[in-house]
Amino acid sequence: MKSWEKHIKLFIPGPVEVYPDMLKEVGRPMVGHRSKAFQDLFADTTEKLKKILFTENDVFLSTSSATGVWEACVRNCIAKKALACVNGAFSDKWHSVALKNGKEADSLEVDWGKAIKPEMIDEKLSTGEYDALLFVHNETSTGVANPLYEVAEVMEKYPDVMFLVDAVSSVTGMKVEVDKLGIDVCLASVQKAFALPPGLAIFTVSKKAYEKAEKIKNRGYYFDFFVFKKYLEKNQTPTTPSIPQIYGLNKQLDKMLEEGMEKRFERHKEMADYTRKWAVERGFELFPEKGYESDTLTAVTNNKGIVVADVIKKLEEKGITISNGYGDIKEKTFRIAHMGDTKLDEIKELLEMMNEILGGG
Ligand SMILES: *Cc1c(COP(=O)(O)O)cnc(C)c1O
Numbered sequence: 584m585k586s587w588e589k590h591i592k593l594f595i596p597g598p599v600e601v602y603p604d605m606l607k608e609v610g611r612p613m614v615g616h617r618s619k620a621f622q623d624l625f626a627d628t629t630e631k632l633k634k635i636l637f638t639e640n641d642v643f644l645s646t647s648s649a650t651g652v653w654e655a656c657v658r659n660c661i662a663k664k665a666l667a668c669v670n671g672a673f674s675d676k677w678h679s680v681a682l683k684n685g686k687e688a689d690s691l692e693v694d695w696g697k698a699i700k701p702e703m704i705d706e707k708l709s710t711g712e713y714d715a716l717l718f719v720h721n722e723t724s725t726g727v728a729n730p731l732y733e734v735a736e737v738m739e740k741y742p743d744v745m746f747l748v749d750a751v752s753s754v755t756g757m758k759v760e761v762d763k764l765g766i767d768v769c770l771a772s773v774q775k776a777f778a779l780p781p782g783l784a785i786f787t788v789s790k791k792a793y794e795k796a797e798k799i800k801n802r803g804y805y806f807d808f809f810v811f812k813k814y815l816e817k818n819q820t821p822t823t824p825s826i827p828q829i830y831g832l833n834k835q836l837d838k839m840l841e842e843g844m845e846k847r848f849e850r851h852k853e854m855a856d857y858t859r860k861w862a863v864e865r866g867f868e869l870f871p872e873k874g875y876e877s878d879t880l881t882a883v884t885n886n887k888g889i890v891v892a893d894v895i896k897k898l899e900e901k902g903i904t905i906s907n908g909y910g911d912i913k914e915k916t917f918r919i920a921h922m923g924d925t926k927l928d929e930i931k932e933l934l935e936m937m938n939e940i941l942g943g944g
Contacts, residue, residue, distance in 0.1 A: 591899055594933055595906035596723045596752060596880040596920040598774035598781050605779055605924075608834045609827040616826065622818040628829055629815075631836035635844060636754065636769060638761035638787050643811045644832075645784045646824045649751045649772035650680070652786045655806035656717070656768050657681040657688075659796040660745040665715040666691055666707050668699040668729070671722035672910040677749060678717065688717070695725050695912060696882075698875035701733040708741050714795075715745040721753035723775075724909035726882025726918060727871040728757065735764035745795055751775055755839060756851040756879040756922045767792040773828055776851075776879055777835055778923025783828035788812075838924075851878045854921035854930045861934045865941065870916045879922035882908070884915065889941065891917045897940045903933060 593600040614620040625644070632642045645652055657665065657680060664687040667678035681688035691707050693699060704716065716738065720731045731748070738746045745767045750759045754769070756776035761769045767789040774781035788808055796808045804810060805822075814821045839847060855878040859869055862883045870882035885891060891907045891914065898904050908916035921930050 590902065592903045594920050594925070594930075595904060596775070596918055596922070597772075599776070599778050599920055599923045600925065601778055601780055602924045605831050605835060609780055609831040611827070611830045613826055616823050617819065621826070624829060624833060625818040625820070628833045628836065629818075631833070631840065632785060635836060635839055636759065636761045636787060637763065638769075640761060640787045640789050641812065641815055642785060642787050643815065644820055644824055644829060645786060645806070645811075646782065646820070646822065647784055647805075648774075648781060649749065649770055649784045650676075651806060652768075652770040652772075652784045653677050653680045653749065654684060654803075655786065655808070656715075656745075656747045656770070657684050657686050658802050658806055659799060659808045660747060660768065660792060661686045661688070661715045662795070662799050663714040664688060664712055665717055666704070666713045667717040668704065668719065669693075670697055670699055670725065670727060670729070671695050671719070672724035673749065673751070674717070674719040674722060677719065681717065689713075696727060696870050697872045698727050699729045699734070701730060701737040704734055705737045705740070708737070708744055713744055715747055717747050717749075719749040719751075720759065721750065721757065721877050721879060723752040723877075723880060724882075725870055725912070725916075726877045726880050727875050728753065728877040729875070731759065731764065735766070738765055742791075745792060752879055752922070753877070755844075755847065757877070758844075758848050761787050765789075767795075773832055776922040777832065778925075779828055779831045779835060782825040783832065785832075848878070850927070851922060854925065854927050855879070855881060857927060857930055858919055858921055858934065861937075865938075870912075880918055880920040882916050882918045885917060894937070894940055898933075898936060901936055903936060905933070905937075 629642045669690045669692045752775040754771040770786040772784040773779040858881040868884040906918040
């Protein structure tokens with residue numbers, strides 16, 4: 584058996600475990616991407632996406648990972664200078680993507696594990712230097728959920744600053760009400776809390792974001808909002824999309840709406856509460872600043888000096904896996920994802936295995 588043929592159940596923060604019903608859905612026969620069948624699929628999928636994102640804005644499907652949509656944001660929405668909120672690996676990378684696209688961007692940095700506070704953003708934006716804010720809602724590298732709702736209140740004072748939100752690992756696991764929050768672009772990829780195979784990202788674009796983009800030169804082609812919009816009017820994508828993921832997404836959205844979004848957020852919170860409680864009871868500390876813990880993954884500080892690689896190896900022998908820390912905090916933390924289709928009982932089973940491996944004390 585090839586190494587990748589063995590099924591190891593994933594409790595890592597992306598890609599997450601894809602359950603058999605979705606694996607079956609993405610295996611449907613193809614339709615042409617200019618066919619009526621595809622237009623129906625596209626229209627139905629984007630209508631349902633609007634519901635789960637609480638928005639009337641246009642919703643797009645991008646055959647790329649979320650990183651591509653970071654590039655879309657910086658190319659379409661920064662004319663002057665962006666302020667990138669940085670408190671982990673993903674937010675740091677988004678900042679660098681802006682710079683690599685030749686845009687001006689400053690960073691507002693706090694230590695990894697700490698949250699970005701609304702007053703910090705307010706102070707920076709009050710200088711009038713910036714026309715876009717790059718804000719990562721859920722920093723997957725540190726397990727910190729930045730206070731999106733409080734930040735959105737500050738953003739009301741700055742209607743000319745584009746509010747660009749990476750909600751990659753929060754959307755559908757934590758509430759993100761795009762219209763109420765005044766988000767100009769909200770982006771996510773489907774291998775996180777949507778629990779689908781990777782290869783597709785989704786994003787919303789506000790009226791204000793179009794008005795801004797219209798005046799910006801060199802938006803490129805693959806991620807130009809107006810190229811997307813032209814095809815949206817026909818319920819199509821500009822280029823051949825990852826149709827399998829769209830089949831899966833459509834079905835997954837039905838499942839979500841059936842479960843009910845509030846219930847879905849509640850399920851994620853219950854799994855998070857259980858995991859945090861387990862960690863603390865075992866004598867570990869939580870890595871995120873208190874009060875800013877994510878509901879879709881738990882980052883645990885390895886204050887007990889366990890050998891994370893050994894624990895992961897033993898879990899994998901049992902057919903299951905979690906994640907070590909990300910980047911600079913690889914050895915200092917470990918991360919347990921509880922998002923997507925995962926149920927509390929599965930988290931209980933995982934943590935029971937962790938108890939067996941870690942032993943008493
Ligand atoms: C995973 C992740 C990304 C990158 O997503 P890709 O789909 O791999 O490009 C960006 N931001 C956050 C917060 C993430 O968790």
